[in-house]
Amino acid sequence: MLKVEHLTKVYGTGTVALQDVSFEVEDGEFLVIIGLSGSGKSTLLRSINRLIEPTEGRILWNDVDITALDEAGLRRIRREIGFVFQEFNLVERLPVLTNVLTGRLGYVPPWWSLFYYFPAQDRRRALDALEQVGLADRAHHRASELSGGQKQRVGIARALVQNPKMLLADEPVASLDPVLAHSIMGYLERLNQERGITILCSLHYLDLVQRYATRVIGLRNGRLVFEGTGDDIRHMTDEEFKQIYGEEAQRLGG
């Protein structure tokens, strides 16, 4: 279970990106975070695995305070939490397989990396993950040679080999076309339902939110302004939705 308590983030520039945000996520939930551009979605997700240092507040993950961890502890926690990025963030010059293998870095002794060495078992695991996202035949291509949708599938495979208990996805489909968006969201849904991985995902498209969320929270100017179940959202009219989300809300079909 993930508990976020009174989370506040003030950037060095003085921007208050999150203000006193508290919520809880049960294991196995598919939580969607909605909010206008600049409302603090990315900041929230990145605070959870401390890519960003929160200014105040606590984040409890199975009763461990993530905000208080030292380097070694953080490393152990991070390997249990996958992260999928809007811009994929693959290392373009490395082969697809190596990109997926980086998901194992939290488990192998650091000095192995001097030789780019991974045990055979990890390599098999990485190939399996690629198989699951349908990219086994691309394993030895450079990541830069893939299309956007393929890159995001590699991103998911990378998170998968971490063997994560939770997956954070920051607008995973925002740079993809509608068909691809559904296929990627489908992967996330399968992980959620078949493996019971908790998913926290920020989304822009209204119908994706309605289709996939089991629970939804809404942010506005860094404050939590909405909390509800997936059903709440599904029964909302577009007008109500726009009240939380703002005029930018849109349907995938346009």
Next chain:
Amino acid sequence: MRIGKRLLAAVLSLLVPGLGHLLVGRVRRGLYIALGTGVLAGLTVFTAAQRARFPEEVYGLSAQVLLRLGLMAAFVWAALWLVYGALGRAVLRADAEAAELMAQLYTPGFVALGVLFFSLAGPRLLQTVLPADGERLLYGTILLIMGVLLALLWWWAARDAWQTAADAEPGWGGFIALVLVGTLVLGTRIVGIDLPKAIREYRETERILGDIFWPWRAAFDYEATELRATALVQAPCPPDATPPPVNQPQEGQPWVVVEPTCGDLSVRDSKGKLQYGTLLHIRGGGFVPGKIVKIKWENPIGNEFTPRGLGPTEIEVGPDGTFESELYIPDVVIPSFAQGPQIHKLHAVQPGALRFTGQLSREMKLALQAMLESIMIGLMATFTGMLWAVPLSFLAARNLTFTLRTSPQGLVGGVLGLVLGGAVGLQAAGRIADALGGLDAAPVSTAIVHFVLVTGAAVLGFRWLSRGLDALTQRMPPLVTDAVRYIGFALIGAALGWPLGLGYAHGILGIAWDPRDAAAIAPTLARVGAGLGALAWLGLARRWGQQGVVPIGQWIYTITRTILNVVRSIEPLIWGLVGVIWVGLGPFAGFIALTIHTVAALGKLYSEAIESIHPGPIEAVQSTGANRLQTIMFAVLPQVLPHFTAYSLYRWDINVRMSTVIGLVGGGGIGFLLIQWIRQVQYEHAGLAVWLIALTVSTLDFVSATIRKKIV
């Protein structure tokens, strides 16, 4: 604005340009005017003083001149600071922007005052500030022009103050034009530009330039096919001597017959007038008809020369291959140890065609060897430089280093660990190296063992003790934590302050003081330095104790960058001098020089490449739980490797170019040959070296550019 104030402003600016502007609140404008006018006036005075000092217009930059220049600059700064700081503050209390500008002026002003103060500390230095007796300033045309220009500038400043006082916004055109013209006029004088001289003396240079531009005859060996016949002559000719026999003409080969074969030398008397010796009759044959035969004389110790003013020395051979001529025996200076009759030789020489042998000349071979040496110096320096630059560049990259932080207690532990680890590593390395046979028997392993053990132990020591002390103090009551922090910081501060105190005593006071006095006060100053350092760091301990984190990443970044920048801004040629002093003449010195410069240059380029990579992959890899090393290996290196390769190639090409020059200061390679040949006036050989350098450098330039284009 009232006319009185405008007038006052104009008059003030006429006294000190820009002062009037201050009165009417135009500080910035006034400052620019003061600076421009001041610099130009200073340069004029300097030029005038130079002319007085060096009437033959030799502009040497002696230490004294430099010192004087520095003092003059310091004085101008100090004056500006005083005037603008004190007056401006009183006049312009309200103008916030102006006040800020003033604050910016304070710092350099302070430095300037400090410099002034220290230089006044020594009476010897004081002397150099004041011109010696009887020195007059010589005013030439240039100074006249400068006088007019400066007068115009002063007038412009006054007029400008008058106008700005009325809230007008006059342009800068006149000011810029005056300053520019003044600078150019002075520049002509200082650089010593002399167009007529350049044109007059070009003709004499042509032949030499020809040798340098097309030196390729000197690259090969030629065989001379000359015809030569020799006759022996004895001098002087005492009655009892037996002169050499008279030659007989011989068929089928060149011959020369000289009669008599015995005679007296010509003599040059004390007035330098020549008294002829015996006249020789010369007949020769067997030479190529129609061509010239040259007569040469060879003295008893084997020196051959052309005898001048004693008879024809170039005779045309007749159609049958013979010639006849006459020659007085030359005045040959006989070494004093040679007594009695000596045998001289007369040669009849007919130079023939030079035959191209196809062999490279000795000089060409030397030049090729030296060129190879240069290329290797460049290669080795680039490679070694890369090895050092890569790790340094990681420290000098903002995006990697700034994330390094520690708690104050961690810093205390870390410094302790660094020192302890380093000491332990040094000890261990020393033992192991001794066991291996020491520096001379096993230099490479000794170096590697030292490097690995000392840096490894220091780094591990830093890590372990930093974390250890941090973890330990977290479990202790706050009092203990505070104590550790304050004591630790005080010790660090003292350790840093101690050498500063010593350095101040020897390095700064030692300049003006008697070195013995400086040495005597050194221990006291070291203690004072340590005390001040400890105090300062106690302050830091308080501040960081509240914040809880020490940005050591920023320090590491700043320190690394500063060192890289300083080292890089010193030219390789100067490092070459250091290398030569260190290990003596030769390629090793050049290698050291280029390596040092390469580390700094590549370190900067590499670190900038690192700073410009996409942060996304770094975050992605970090979020999988990767530590720093793994992040570098998987997210940073793949992104920067192409840039690193390109920069290294680029540097190799620079290094080969530099290594051809580094020889000029004794760093081995082709530059060394080049400067030798130039000094020996062997311009043709120098030309060979220049050509080889040009060919090599342009080839490398092309190759490295091509490869680089492929990579990036």
